[in-house]
Amino acid sequence: MLKEAIYHRPKNNYAYAYDKETLHIMLRTKKGDLASAWLIHGDPFDWKENAWQKNELEMALSGSDSLFDYWSVELRPPYRRLRYGFKLKDTNGEEVIFTEKGYFEEAPIDTNDYFSFPFLNGIDVFHAPEWVKDTVWYQIFPERFANGNKENDPEGTLEWGSASPSPTNFFGGDFEGVIENLDYLAKLGITGIYFTPIFKAHSNHKYDTTDYMEIDPQFGDKDTFKRLVNECHDRGIRVMLDAVFNHSGYYFKPFQDVLENEEESPYKDWFHLKEFPIQTEPAPNYDTFAFVPSMPKLNTENREVKEYLLQVGKYWIEEFDIDGWRLDVANEIDHQFWREFRSAVKSVKPDVYILGEIWHDSMPWLQGDQFDAVMNYPFTKASLDFFAHQIIDSKTFVNNLNALLHSYPKNVNEVAFNLLGSHDTPRILTMAEEDVDKVKLLFLFQLSFTGTPCIYYGDEIAVTGGADPGCRKCMIWDEENQDIELFSFVKRLIDLRKNEPAFGNNGELHFLYAEDRKLVYEKKLDNESLLFIINNSEHDESIDFPYELQNKKVLNLLSG
Amino acid sequence: MLKEAIYHRPKNNYAYAYDKETLHIMLRTKKGDLASAWLIHGDPFDWKENAWQKNELEMALSGSDSLFDYWSVELRPPYRRLRYGFKLKDTNGEEVIFTEKGYFEEAPIDTNDYFSFPFLNGIDVFHAPEWVKDTVWYQIFPERFANGNKENDPEGTLEWGSASPSPTNFFGGDFEGVIENLDYLAKLGITGIYFTPIFKAHSNHKYDTTDYMEIDPQFGDKDTFKRLVNECHDRGIRVMLDAVFNHSGYYFKPFQDVLENEEESPYKDWFHLKEFPIQTEPAPNYDTFAFVPSMPKLNTENREVKEYLLQVGKYWIEEFDIDGWRLDVANEIDHQFWREFRSAVKSVKPDVYILGEIWHDSMPWLQGDQFDAVMNYPFTKASLDFFAHQIIDSKTFVNNLNALLHSYPKNVNEVAFNLLGSHDTPRILTMAEEDVDKVKLLFLFQLSFTGTPCIYYGDEIAVTGGADPGCRKCMIWDEENQDIELFSFVKRLIDLRKNEPAFGNNGELHFLYAEDRKLVYEKKLDNESLLFIINNSEHDESIDFPYELQNKKVLNLLSG
Structure with a gap:
């Protein structure tokens, strides 16, 4: 031994x-x-x-x-x-x-x-909201989903889809656009929307918050947002917002105040300033996100900052009834802050979902006292390596997933936020070298895996795009340019997840067979087993079926 | 590899x-x-x-x-x-x-x-009070240290030392007795006293608290306790009390109230009651410490219980200026409670020491958000196995200690509460089969090891005693029956720890040699090295000295 x-x-x-x-x-x-x-x-x-x-x-x-x-x-x-x-x-x-x-x-x-x-x-006990494990998420980058109201377009807005996305251009996506297309999302079957930031900010991505208490006017106003949340809830769709608490934007008033008043500013302890006068060039003499001078790191150990941000956390729940917070750069903020954050937001809505952006092993944040889940990028990597890049075989794929599944408690895995791509990564179709069949396998695997899947807007109709900003293209609404068959395939999977008890998190996952590019796994619940038989190669394959079928009723769920 | x-x-x-x-x-x-x-x-x-x-x-x-x-x-x-x-x-x-x-x-x-x-x-960042790593503790079981005031003796008190300790007998130890003997302790050189429980309770050990806000009258009153703390502080001695928050005693008023009023009691959620009527026999139908019906487990998730106990935690600091809390059965209480406890007590005295009673691997409580230290019983076991029982050789001893030291961060090890015995274990002299030389090696090792040592009252003068209640004998005050030479030896070690910078926690510990029952280790600070050369056998031994002495000045610190 x-x-x-x-x-x-x-x-x-x-x-x-x-x-x-x-x-x-x-x-x-x-x-x-x-x-x-x-x-x-x-x-x-x-x-x-x-x-x-x-x-x-x-x-x-x-x-x-x-x-x-x-x-x-x-x-x-x-x-x-x-x-x-x-x-x-x-x-x-x-x-x-x-x-x-x-x-x-x-x-x-x-x-x-x-x-x-x-x-x-x-x-x-680690305890995430009950509703999460049955949720299918859809991520919207609001500037690029749909432009429903031309009147709130920022200056210089380009015509929808008329140019490639750049770090600085605008296409006018807004809340009206989302509301107008909620029936599309309801038809797809998703039950939760994760919005990247919607608060007042300068950039098109809004990760440089200027005011955490205000909606960015290019998206609409608070009434429109309230209407959006209500319309979502009417369709059984939950709403999650993005909280950028690690750093503010350059034009956040407290930061402008320290730039103006230096040591005399009442906000000087809101940031990690190293000396006065404050300089941004050639390198900032204050802590920032990465080395970006326009994103000064907030001092979340400071009582006033903490109270302000906790207030933000509660305000959007209390006033707008949102259902979740996705926490940007969550692992660079102190654990103490997140414990208080959890306590604050759960006190106003006990079943609110708290999702941290962490790309690494995240056990220290998933002990029950901080987050309900993290963005499951290790799942993303394993899935892309196998299905899209085809750089690992199915044995390695299973090894990687088993290592991942065994690195967390089961109740943590059940609510993991399983994404295939996001506004931070190239789109799956592009990574799959535009092979829609590979994308289908990716969706099949994602939607049947333990956890709670998230679809990045447009991936369901075969939108392409390289690394940021390429992955932030305008959503395609012209049906002629949508891949309707892919949409139907994804919709079918979501339906199965909803209607077949073993398909989702109630089914116990077992890998049964993994050779070369062939993979068989099972989701088991009571006397029923769903078998997923995947051929992730270019050609036909046959396998010795690793399962006793005698005296069993067999049904092909996918073809009906 | x-x-x-x-x-x-x-x-x-x-x-x-x-x-x-x-x-x-x-x-x-x-x-x-x-x-x-x-x-x-x-x-x-x-x-x-x-x-x-x-x-x-x-x-x-x-x-x-x-x-x-x-x-x-x-x-x-x-x-x-x-x-x-x-x-x-x-x-x-x-x-x-x-x-x-x-x-x-x-x-x-x-x-x-x-x-x-x-x-x-x-x-x-894990951050224990600065003073702890230089502290030498002394544990007092108040009923058995000294009887300074006959007037507060409980009914049936026996003459001091006239009988073996039993689970139920009393000898009248009290605060006056401690005060009278503080000069003895100051002479020994200890700088902290840990008192087992002093609050109102029925038993002689007082772990069955009746009132957390009152001193047990057999020990004195609040004025006497205040005087005791002041007298300690005047001598540079800190005071730590024992908080028994996992369970109350049977006669704790809230428990008496539920016994009397059953479901109608306002305290029914203070405990873990499973059904009514409450029964204690043949087995309690409520959660207890172990299976002891007279020690009902407190429901520390309940807001009222929590507020009451946090109030207790703050009260004895605010009113009496105590310096530490030792937490009984600490690992059976929820982490959430301990986080709030830390926050509460540190808010009234930032450098108060929080010591948990945990006998096992304790990393989950030593992340900086809960305890400053735990009672280091794995240290106890390794030391006793090597020096007292002699059932492991020095290689195994070093292996066990290295495993222990590497199972915690360095800043945690520096304030670990290193005990050789307590009111819960047989006395070291008894475990060492009454061989005082073995006890001397135990003290030498304990006082030079990484962490903060604690001496169980009387061990320094060679008091004997088996398992509880045997280890709770009356302190011996008649100098003729004290082992004065052992006392001097321990005092000498404490002096060295105080006066030789490398002896205590500033010295970096390295094991240099371990063969059979021979052990050499070093405590190193800057250009100075203290070498500890131990022969833990019955006979003379010689070793190849594992250290380059050429051009070095050598001094025998122990013999002077």
Whole structure:
């Protein structure tokens, strides 16, 4: 047995509360090393005749990646307390006990030698809003979705779709445009819209906020926004806004005040200023987002800044009934701020969704006290590498996804924000070298995977576009230029996700087969199994079907 | 290279802020596998001519345990942001790059492939009070330290030391007794007293609190306690109290109220009651500490309970100026409560010390948002196994300590509460089979080890005692029955810790030699090294001295 490969540490993804009664325990071992694993467990205080009362529970091999096997088990400790260890048997028959204190031949007598999950306190359980795991998101970059009101167009607005997107041009997209096309979105079947920033700002992308309490006039006014939210809600569509709290824009009043009044400004502690006079060139002498002088980093440790931003967080919920906040550059802001943010926004709407923009491993933000989810870019990368770029085979793809799935608790995975592209990445069709079939497989995989999928506006009708700003093209509304068949395919998948209980997050995902570019996985619920059989190659393939079909009723869901 | 052994995950002990400018990065590899390791690092946004600007920094082998080597490095990222990976070279010359996305032959180009420490926010840095790392604690079980006032003796009080301690007998120890003996403690040199509970309660140990706002009358009144704190402070001695917030005592008024009024009680949500009528026999139908019916678990998720306990936390600081709280059964209370507790008590006294009673791996409570330290029982176990029980050799001892030291950040280790025994464990002299020499080695090791040592009352004069209640004997005040030589030895160690800068937490600890029962370690500061040469066997030993002494001045600190 390769002891060096064995890993377990309580809390995080290795031991966590799935709900107020249920613990999940996971163990990592070298791939192929073990024949079986058992959890040795008991209540720490349950002693009879000087012997700790322990039980054994067999663990299941829940997945493998390139180096490791992951063994998992679920249990409901009657008194919500647990001491536990592992009994491991390798393929040579060697058996060892593994506990917090190391390796033993026999299960230790002292309960202090074991791992501890001291108490399952309900308030600490990671708990995202119930509605999220059944949501299909649609991301809108408001300047580019639809221009419904010419009167609010900014100066120099170009005709819709008449030019390639540049870092500075404007096409006049607005809220009226979204409202006019909500029936299109309802027809597609999406149930949530994530809007990139809508607050007053100078740029076309609005990530350089000037006023967090005002709508940018090019999009409409607060009445229009209220109408937009109501129209969405009438169609069962939730609304999520983008909160850019890491930094403000250059023209944010407090920053203008420090530029004008320097040390005398009452806002001098709102930013991370290093010296006076403040300079922006050749390099800013204050902290910024990246090295962008026009995006000064906000001092979120400052009480006034915190109160202002928490007020912003609450205001748009209280006044406009929005359903979620997507947090820009979320991992560069302090944890303390996010804890207070969660507490503030959940106090006004307990089931509001909090989504952090983090491109990396995000466990520290997903412990239940900060975010409900992060933008699942590791999912994006794995999916694009396999389906679009075709630079990994299906074995590697499964390894990467198993590593990802096992790096978070199950309740975290169920609400992960699974995107294939965004305003920050090239469009999927372009990455797939304009092969719509690859895009179809991407959508099929995304919409059936654990988590909550998000479609980037236009991807469903085959809009193309390279890296930012190329990926921010105007939405195509002329049906002749839309790929209607792709739209129907995506709509069909969304319907399946809604109507087939096992398709979405209630179905348990298992990879069954992965060879070359062929992949079979299962979503299982009760007695029903949905099988996804994917040929991600250019030519026909046949496989030995990895599933017993005798005495089973088979239905092709996709073709009907 | 054994890839399965390699482990790194940002935050926790593997990547953390040591202070507001400094990051520590650590990597785990198979023992003996690597020849060297480098950190590849850079600011995520520092690009020149389409190339990420990265640097390399060699890592040091900071320690090993039975299976693993630990490689560590410290750095100060100029913009407080870090992307990083590792370049590893094994003893066969094989070189690989390890990042968040796995193993590579060449350093990846995409910064998203690397590990991320997104931003060093000051407010998130683990920061215990400065004074703690220079403190030598002394634990007093008040009923058994000294009886200074016969008038407050409880009914049936026995004559001091006239009987063995039982779960229920009383000897009349009180605050006056402590005050009378503060000069003794000052002479010993301790600088902090941790008192087990002093609030109103029925038992002799007072862990069954009846009123958190009142002193137990057998110890004195609030005036006496105030005088005690002042007298301690006058001698440079801090005072820490014991907060039993996991459960109350049976006679706590709110619990009595629910017993009396059942469902009608306004306190029914203060506990975890499962049904009415409430029963205590044959088994309680409410949650308890362990299975003890007289210790009902408090519902710390309840707003009223929380406010009451936070009020308690603040009251004893505000009114009596105490310096620390030791939190009983700390890991069974919710994290959310402890975050609010930290915020509440630090708001009234920023440098108050928060010490949790946790016997297990405690990283989830030591992230900077909850506790300053935990009771370091893994240190206790390793030390006793080596010095007292002699069931492990010095190699295993060093392995166990290195595993422990590398399981926490350095700033956490520096304030760890290193105890050799407590009111919950047999006394060290008894565990050492009454061999005072072993106890001397235990004290030498404890007082020179990283962290903040605590002496259990009486251990310094060779008091004996088995498991609870045996370890709660009356303090011996008759000098004829005290081991004065042991006292002098401990006092000498405390003096050294105070007066030799490298002896305490400013000295960097390195294990230099471990064979059989022989151990050499170094505490190093600037150009000075303190060498600790320990022979933990029954007979004389000689060793090849693992240190270059040429051209160095040598002084025997212990003998003078």
